[in-house]
Amino acid sequence: MLYPSIDELTEKAESKYILVTVASKRARQLRENSEVQVVRPKSKKFVGLALEEFISDELVHEFLDGRK
Known part of the structure; x- marks a missing residue:
């Protein structure tokens, strides 16, 4: 089974499009030598x-209108 599961991820994100956007931006940062925020990935x-x-609440997104 894959971790984190898609069910867990969609419960935390308002939409799958937001999830994809946030994850892709963070993945680019990690690729450019940013440190991983999870203890044991x-x-x-x-x-x-x-x-x-x-999924571990280490990555938080904020909308332009101030929502989280």
Whole structure:
């Protein structure tokens, strides 16, 4: 089974489009030598690491109108 599961991710994100956008931006940051915020990541790929950060509340997004 994949971690984090798509069900867990969609419960935390308002929409799958927001989830994809946030994860892809964070994956680019990780690729450019940013430090991983998860203590023991299960994934070795950048997108997987970004999703693990998202599910563990280490990665937070904020909308332009101030919503989180």
